[in-house]
Amino acid sequence: MVTKQFSGSPDEADLRRADSLAREIFSDIANKWSFLIIEALGERTLRFTELRNEIEGISHKMLTQNLRMLERNGLVERRVHPTVPPRVEYTLTESGQGLRATVDGMCDWTHRYLSHIDAARRRFDV
Numbered sequence: 001m002v003t004k005q006f007s008g009s010p011d012e013a014d015l016r017r018a019d020s021l022a023r024e025i026f027s028d029i030a031n032k033w034s035f036l037i038i039e040a041l042g043e044r045t046l047r048f049t050e051l052r053n054e055i056e057g058i059s060h061k062m063l064t065q066n067l068r069m070l071e072r073n074g075l076v077e078r079r080v081h082p083t084v085p086p087r088v089e090y091t092l093t094e095s096g097q098g099l100r101a102t103v104d105g106m107c108d109w110t111h112r113y114l115s116h117i118d119a120a121r122r123r124f125d126v
Contacts, residue, residue, distance in 0.1 A: 028073055029099065033058055033066045038096060038103045041076070045091040075099060 012021040028034070033055070036078040043089050067090060070076035075096035078109065081087040092100060 024071060028069050029075070031066075033062055034070060035103050035106065037063070037066055037070060038075070038092065039092060039107060041092045041096070042100065043092075043097075045079075045089045047087065047089055049088060070096070110117050 014020045015022050015026055017023065017039065036055045036058070037051065040051055046066075048063070051067075052058060052060065055063070067076060067078070070079050074093055077091050077093050077096075079089045079091070081089070
């Protein structure tokens with residue numbers, strides 16, 4: 001896999017700047033639905049309904065919005081097959097697979113520290 005380096009201005013890649021492209025991208029992908037969609041797609045191609053069934057609690061509207069955003073950012077590829085009715089499938093792109101490694105790490109972290117976080121919340125809420 002070839003990693004492409006960002007060649008724009010350093011300001012565009014600075015997450016601390018409110019007007020940076022990096023912050024805009026980070027804001028797009030750093031939400032629970034995006035993470036869950038990326039995790040669900042993993043190394044599989046799924047149809048919309050299959051993806052919705054994989055992610056408990058996501059509405060049709062939220063899945064549609066997040067898939068469009070992920071497609072816009074080049075993380076998900078949408079493929080429409082010319083059938084009646086049309087069959088639409090979603091799969092991760094190369095950059096989506098790259099982000100998946102980070103998402104997998106966050107899922108592992110969550111599993112590892114879930115009991116610690118739960119205990120901290122209970123102590124705090126007392």
